[in-house]
Amino acid sequence: MGFSVGALRGGQQRRGIVDHRLxxxxxxxxxxxxxxSRTEVCDAHPELIRAARNVGTETTADCPVCEEDKLRIVTxxxxxRLPASGKCVSTKKELRQLAAQAQGELTAYVVEACPGCRWHxxxxxxxxxx
Numbered sequence: 001m002g003f004s005v006g007a008l009r010g011g012q013q014r015r016g017i018v019d020h021r022l023x024x025x026x027x028x029x030x031x032x033x034x035x036x037s038r039t040e041v042c043d044a045h046p047e048l049i050r051a052a053r054n055v056g057t058e059t060t061a062d063c064p065v066c067e068e069d070k071l072r073i074v075t076x077x078x079x080x081r082l083p084a085s086g087k088c089v090s091t092k093k094e095l096r097q098l099a100a101q102a103q104g105e106l107t108a109y110v111v112e113a114c115p116g117c118r119w120h121x122x123x124x125x126x127x128x129x130x
Contacts, residue, residue, distance in 0.1 A: 015105070015127035024121045028064045038065060044113055044120035048074065052113035055090035059112070069116035077128065079106035099128040 030036040042065060044052075056072030063069050076086040077098055089095045089108070099106060106128040113120040 015107075017127070018125040020122050020124065024123070027121065031065060038117070041065060042114075042118045044118040048111065048113055048120055049115055049118055051088050053115045055088060056113065057090075063114035063117060063119055065119040066114060066117035069114050071112045071114055073123075074111050074113055076109045076111070077106050078109070079128075080104040082106070095128070102128065105129055 027036070027041060031038060031041055051074045052072040056074045059071045059073060061071050063071055075089045075095065077089055077095070078086040080103060086109075087098065089098060095108065108126040108128055109122060110124040110126065111120055111122055
């Protein structure tokens with residue numbers, strides 16, 4: 001997307017995917033170097049850890065902090081006519097159905113979490129159109 005006059009004025013708004021992998025890499029490096037304590041980054045909300053354990057998708061990647069448990073992916077969707085706390089989506093099919101039924105734009109937040117040490121990080125923010 002270029003920075004045209006219309007885009008700067010907000011005429012044609014286009015939403016894109018926001019990827020947070022570089023911020024994740026920097027944070028993990030800071031923890032490994034001892035500049036940030038593990039207790040500062042392993043502070044996931046109990047509800048996120050519950051969702052990760054029960055409906056999260058297990059990955060093949062080990063947790064970058066504790067290196068003991070496999071990471072789990074949890075996706076929350078926020079938007080018009082959804083609860084203020086969002087909707088936890090457990091399958092791609094459920095995500096597609098939610099997007100198809102949406103009245104307006106939805107936003108999906110993809111979070112990785114470690115059920116063992118409670119590490120968590122926002123990976124991506126995705127726009128979903130109805």
